Amino acid sequence: MPAALGTRxxxxxxxWHFYAGIFCMxxxxxxxxxxxIYLWKPQIESWxxxxxxxxxxxxxxxxxxxxxRAALAAVPGSSLHKFQLPQSANSATRVxxxxxxxxxxxxxxxxxxxxxxxxxEGARPMRVISxxxxxxxxxxxxxxxxEIAACWTVVMLLTGLYLWWPRNARGLGGILYPRLRRxxxxxxxxxxxVAGIWVAVFALFLxxxxxxxxxxxxxxxxxxxxxxNTVDGPQDWPTGSAQTAAMMGDHAGxxxxxxxxxxxxxxxxxxxxxxxxxxxxxxxxxxxPPARGDDPWTVASDAANRPLRGQATVDGRSGALLSxxxxxxxxxxxxxxxxxxxxxxxxxxxxxxxxxxxxxxxxLMTLSLSGFIMWWRRRPQGLLGAPxxxxxxxxxxxxxxxxxxxxxWMPLFGATLLIMLMLERTVFQRLPKVRGxxxxxxxxxx
Numbered sequence: 001m002p003a004a005l006g007t008r009x010x011x012x013x014x015x016w017h018f019y020a021g022i023f024c025m026x027x028x029x030x031x032x033x034x035x036x037i038y039l040w041k042p043q044i045e046s047w048x049x050x051x052x053x054x055x056x057x058x059x060x061x062x063x064x065x066x067x068x069r070a071a072l073a074a075v076p077g078s079s080l081h082k083f084q085l086p087q088s089a090n091s092a093t094r095v096x097x098x099x100x101x102x103x104x105x106x107x108x109x110x111x112x113x114x115x116x117x118x119x120x121e122g123a124r125p126m127r128v129i130s131x132x133x134x135x136x137x138x139x140x141x142x143x144x145x146x147e148i149a150a151c152w153t154v155v156m157l158l159t160g161l162y163l164w165w166p167r168n169a170r171g172l173g174g175i176l177y178p179r180l181r182r183x184x185x186x187x188x189x190x191x192x193x194v195a196g197i198w199v200a201v202f203a204l205f206l207x208x209x210x211x212x213x214x215x216x217x218x219x220x221x222x223x224x225x226x227x228x229n230t231v232d233g234p235q236d237w238p239t240g241s242a243q244t245a246a247m248m249g250d251h252a253g254x255x256x257x258x259x260x261x262x263x264x265x266x267x268x269x270x271x272x273x274x275x276x277x278x279x280x281x282x283x284x285x286x287x288x289p290p291a292r293g294d295d296p297w298t299v300a301s302d303a304a305n306r307p308l309r310g311q312a313t314v315d316g317r318s319g320a321l322l323s324x325x326x327x328x329x330x331x332x333x334x335x336x337x338x339x340x341x342x343x344x345x346x347x348x349x350x351x352x353x354x355x356x357x358x359x360x361x362x363x364l365m366t367l368s369l370s371g372f373i374m375w376w377r378r379r380p381q382g383l384l385g386a387p388x389x390x391x392x393x394x395x396x397x398x399x400x401x402x403x404x405x406x407x408x409w410m411p412l413f414g415a416t417l418l419i420m421l422m423l424e425r426t427v428f429q430r431l432p433k434v435r436g437x438x439x440x441x442x443x444x445x446x
Contacts, residue, residue, distance in 0.1 A: 009399075010163070011387060013159045013162050013163060014159075014163060014387045015386055015387045016155065016159055017155075017156060017159035017160055017162075017163060018375075018385075018386050018387055019386065019420075020152045020153070020155045020156035020159065021156050021368075021371050021375075022375070022384075023149070023152055024149050024152050024153045024156050024368075025368045025371060025372055027145075027146065027149035027150075027153070028149075028153060028364050028365070028367070028368045029365055029368050029369075030132075030136075031133060031146070031149075031150075032361040032362075032364045032365045032368075033361070033365070034129055034132050034133035035133055035206075035357070035361055036357070036358050036361040036362075037129050038126065038129050038130060038133055038345065038346075039345070039346035039354045039357045039358055039361075040346075040354060041126045041129075041304070041345070041346075042304065042347075044125070044126060045125075045126055048125060051116075052091065052092040052107050052116060052117065053087075053088070053090060053091045053092070054090055055090050055091065055092055055109060055110075055111070056090075057089055057090065057111065058111050058112065059111045059112065060111070061089075061110050061111060062110055062111065062113050063270055064083065064093075064269045064270050064273055065267075065268075065269050065270065066113060067083075067093045067095060067108045067110055067113065068080055068083060068095055068269065070106075070108050070113045070114075070115060071093075071095035071097055071106035071108050071115070072097060074106050074115040074118055075097050075099060075104050075106060075118065077099060077100075078097035078098060078099045078104060079097060079098050080095070080097060080098075080289050081096045081097055081098040081103055081288070082095075082096040082286045082287065082288050083095055083096075083269065083273075083286070083287040083288075084096070084284050084285065084286055084287075085273065085276060085277065085283070085284070085285040085286075085287065086110065087283050087284070092107040092108060092109055092110070092116055093107070093108045093109075093110045094106070094107060094284075095108060096121065096286075101120075102120060102121060102122055103120070103121040103122075104118060104119070104120055104121065105117075105118070105119050105120075105121055105124070106118050134146060134213055134214075135240075140215045140240045143213075143214055143215035143216070143240050144214075144215060144216055144412070146214065147211070147214040147215070147216055147217055147412055148412050148413075148416055150207045150210065150211065150214070150410075151406075151410040151412050151413035151416070152413065152416070153203070153207060154204065154207055154406070154410065154413070155406070155413065157196070157200050157203055157204060160193075160196045160200070161196070161197070161200055164193050164196060164197055175193070175194070175197070176194065176197065176198075177194060178190035178191050178193075178194045184377070185374075185377065185378075188370050188373050188374050188377075189374065191366065191370045192367060192370035192371055192374060195363050195366040195367045195370060196367050198363060199360055199363035199364055199367060202356070202360040202363075203360060203363075203364055205340075205343075206344055206357075206360060208340065209337075209340035209341055209343060209344040210344055211410075212237055212239070212337050212340075212341065213237060213238065213239060213240075213341075214239070214240070215239060215240035216411070216412055217410070217411075217412070218237075218239030218240065219239060219240075220411055222235070222239070225333065230331060230333050231331075232330060232331035232333075232334060233325070233330070233331075233334075235334075236306065236309065236330075236334060236337075236338060237337065237338075237341055268297070268316035268317065269287070269289075269297075269316070271314075271316060271317075271318070271319035272287055272297045272299065272314045272316055272319065273287065274319060275299075275314045275319045275320070275321055276299045276312070276314065279299065279310075279312060279321075279324070281299065281300075281301040281303075281309075281310050281312075282301045282303035282305070282308035282309065282310075283301070283303065284301075284302050284303070285299060285300070285301055285302070286299075286300050286301075286302050287299050288300070289316075290316065296313035296314055296315055296316065296322050297313065297314045297315075297316050298311065298312075298313055298314075299311070299312045299313070299314055300312075303347075304342065304345055304347035305342050305347040305348060306327065306338035306339070306341055306342045306347075307327050307328075307335070307338060307339060307342060307348070308327065309327050309338075310324065310325065310326045310327060311324070311325050312324040312325070344357075382437070383436070383437055383439060384437055384438055384439060385439070386438060386439040387439070403417075424440065428440060
């Protein structure tokens with residue numbers, strides 16, 4: 001490649017890296033902070049719920065149906081949505097009931113039938129963190145915004161790798177480890193570059209495994225699966241607004257969980273429980289009543305480590321096990337997504353997974369903050385401070401193909417890229433003050 005053409009490409013990549021970074025920086029910080037909190041969900045929820053898992057065994061245990069009736073009485077006008085199998089004799093029973101305003105979790109003492117706590121599912125601390133992380137608590141529009149930021153973070157990371165790639169470098173200083181005696185500007189440049197190279201692969205993995213939850217990408221993925229005939233039963237993860245997912249239940253694809261149900265018969269739930277316990281499903285195990293009177297009950301593991309999940313149907317009248325499906329029996333695409341989500345949430349391989357996720361989040365925060373400091377220190381007064389555009393380079397097969405692949409993989413990236421290019425050529429170029437602030441040339445920019 002001639003030197004002049006290489007310089008043009010470097011300059012063009014630098015400009016898009018700059019724009020992507022300016023836009024993504026606040027989102028990266030927000031997602032890293034909320035994501036780190038959510039990584040430690042098991043420990044946080046165990047601490048928050050410890051008062052309800054240390055009950056004294058004071059009397060014979062009441063029937064499950066009696067516990068459900070106590071929960072329904074505590075929330076007038078509600079109907080049974082899910083019954084969570086208690087994990088020990090000292091655990092309060094968690095009964096999730098449906099109301100017009102959403103699902104409500106009721107904690108019931110299984111011995112005295114005393115209601116210990118009533119709370120909205122959507123108001124539970126880790127549900128709030130999940131909603132802040134995935135949708136900014138702004139519903140599906142927030143999901144779209146987070147997805148756009150995720151797409152451009154991919155661009156930021158890939159262009160950063162191009163800029164980082166060693167050119168006539170001597171040694172590994174500034175490439176794999178920071179040089180600490182190069183003054184402030186050199187220090188922050190090295191911190192930014194080194195944090196980027198160490199975090200890039202893990203960050204790209206986190207973004208890829210988070211996309212199935214996004215409203216647009218998740219729907220796009222579902223459509224692709226419909227076209228390619230790779231759908232195999234209900235989807236095991238929510239798409240879009242976490243609030244909507246909370247109202248539908250964690251297994252949002254199961255029809256019985258999106259409907260209101262009447263209180264079950266006295267004996268049916270206890271029969272189902274007697275069948276469910278020997279199945280040995282990973283906790284928490286949720287039992288859902290039938291959508292219609294003759295339909296079976298559903299028993300499903302809601303384990304954070306999704307490869308441990310399974311689902312079964314049970315005849316409430318006889319207690320007979322009608323069907324059972326394990327994670328290993330799902331379509332390979334569901335298994336890939338399941339492993340990815342489990343790793344994303346820090347649940348796939350225990351605390352080591354949580355620590356790795358936390359380290360990735362800390363490196364992403366370091367990347368964002370160092371980039372902000374570099375920009376703040378050298379920005380021209382009154383200007384955005386984008387790199388000055390050079391003559392536009394010619395688009396060859398490789399860059400055009402890379403952009404096409406990214407646009408196919410992340411349609412919102414392709415759409416927003418086209419919008420930005422159109423705005424630059426039809427609006428920004430016609431407004432001298434805006435053009436000057438952005439650092440654009442009068443006849444186009446790279």
